[in-house]
Amino acid sequence: MNYKISKGLDIVLKGKAIDTDLNFVLSDSFYVKPDDFRWLKPKLLVNEGDMLEVGTPLFADKQDERIVIVSPIKGQVVRIVRGEKRAIQAVTLRRADETAVTRQIDFPEPKDGRTIRQLMLQYGLWPCLRQRPYATIPCPDAIPKSVFISCFDSSPLAPEYSILLRGKEVFFQHGISVLQMASEQAPIHLCMKQGADNKIFESIDNVAKHYFSGPHPAGNVGTQIHRIAPIDKGDVVWYLTPQEVARIGRFFMAHVLGFEQRAALTGPAVAHTGYFNTVYGADLSALFANRLSVETVRCISGNVLTGIQLADIPTLRFHDHQVTVVEEGGQREFIGWLLPGFKKWSFSHTYTSWLMKNKTYEHNTSLHGGRRTFMMTDVYDKVFPFDIIPLALLKACYVKDIEQMEELGIYEVDDEDFALCEVVCPSKMECQKIVRDALIELRMDN
């Protein structure tokens, strides 16, 4: 089936990754952060000094202790980094040697879905899955209504999946059949970009194939689920990225457990973009050396819309496949609100820049204005491709009116679906935070 997304926005940024390998050399420091897994409450299972194998559980989720986050490497626990109220911020690991990122595991060929789910839980592959609603790790007992795999990323400067999956094609294929068993034959939806290089995905049988066209968020799984099989209260849909499918596939096909990630270094502040291989939790500090073109920068794990700032501990988040570097903003401009703004980027047409043919805009992290109340009431609708009234839902979320949120379709959305609303909002509303806080409230209520 073909789906055309008409509402949305492709933000043009400089610095898309070119198809070269950056030859990133891993250091021996690794950090596993509970915050990478949404709303996971960690219960520590290791102590400082413990020796680890790839797949040794580091912490479990207090809400369901079957869900464990495992060590991505063979080595030793160096330190447990704690923050306020002794909350675990990261488990610091040291790798034993350069080959210590995979592990051969022997297990009898699983015959049913239950065994597969058990193995995935045991070896820390279960957290590759996320579920809608809430975008959390799914409960191992709930069988999903369907499984969604978005086969393209439409967010700004997103890497090409054909490059990320290079060499992992067979694992991806096997991963799909594993997921079919794990989900007890729930329908699997592969959502591809119309006209893109879809060779890997088109060869898969026994799945529903969908083709999307149009601007971002066409590649967001939320948009795709909404168009194909909308979620209602009580439904659970699993979703995961193609790299994660390949990771699961490799484990069940070659019996190799490993948490390698291939990712792209992108962004307007990067002089030499490209792709690099890393392992979940690896320290990325060395990645930025001699590759940036600006001095004061913000490094982001993920894209500029939904990523998080890399602060003291620069690692790629568990589900990410992109690092974006943008210039830090905050430069003040004399009567900037009055000037023509030839180089200012705006979705609105209030700056003259929209008339310019050469589309090189200045992008930095400036907020460009003060926080106001909801005022421009039609701007969200232009970038929100859901049959949901965004302003009404945001207001219900803001006041945490759970009944109203449910009626207005909160189960279908995640905060990332509101990222574009947040970008274009002249009142500088923190739309993603409003939705995320509401989802927390909703989850506690249910």
Next chain:
Amino acid sequence: MKNTKFNALFEAIDSFLRTPATVTTQGSHIRDAVDMKRIMITVMIALCPALLFGLWNVGYQHFIRLGYDTTVFGCLWYGFLKWLPLVIVTYVSGLAIEVLFAQLRKEEVAEGFFVTGFIIPMIMPPDVPLWIVAVATAFSVLFAKEVFGGTGYNFLNPALVARAFVFFAYPSVISGDSVWVSHAPQDAITGATPLAMVMNGNVEAMPSMLDMFIGTIPGCIGETCKIAILLGALILLVTQVADLRIMLSVLIGGYVTAVAFRVGGLCAVPGYQQLLMGGFLFGAVFMATDPVTAAHTQTGKYVYGLLIGILAIIIRVLNKGYPEGMMLAILLMNIFAPLIDYCVVQANIKKRKKRVLNTK
């Protein structure tokens, strides 16, 4: 001055002079360069053609009634001298209250009043006493906006509330035949607006269609020149600041109703002429499109606009007391806009419930 009791004022002036130094801390890392200041300045730019013509017209109407010859610049200067005190009084009285409330709430001063204060002098008669403008502005800012929580929480258009206040509290300065021309001599040719002529059955004396379109007729500063208003509309639409849905549906609603009255024999003027008279076009372009007080849902905007057009013409034709219906029509629909939105939102909810039933 920062972090003192003048913080709100300091912040307002500081961010007025230089764009703020704030950077994103959560959510999306890059943001649109547009902010409410930019939106408001765009609306003010869109108002400028109507203002410039209006200033000239104030002088022109004054001088031709007195029988003087004058230059373009002379008319403009006369109008400017009439307008300047009005605009100063409006901004001083309105902004004082805005800053005070922003300080009490420990918020930044919102930009909404820049446009409100710009519009108020454009919809008042040129000779309106300044103290009445000050009182009306203060009333509207206090009771139409601040008591509800400030800009963004108001459900009535503050500029129209100011006008309605004058209209009901001091009717003599804003109604009748003589108020729309500055210092109109009592014995000279009447300064009645076309609307008043229609109401009094004096259709023969009406100015030509071309005069009404160009705007060389008595009226408020902002409303007379339809060319300038259409130019403003173009600016608002091209910059995507105002909503075409509302503008179009107000015009369609007004036109259809006017034609219906004409066919029904209740009104002597043709339909299109109703759209050129009085503040209909100015209201449709600059007042009805206020995003805060209009309907917020996309479908709701059509209903909201249509009803404004329909009501404005109904009030004009059927109510012999008020020659102009646009102000009351917009204020009335401001009050009903939340109800329209409620219906649209409920329809969306119903659709979702139906989907659940179908899939289960």
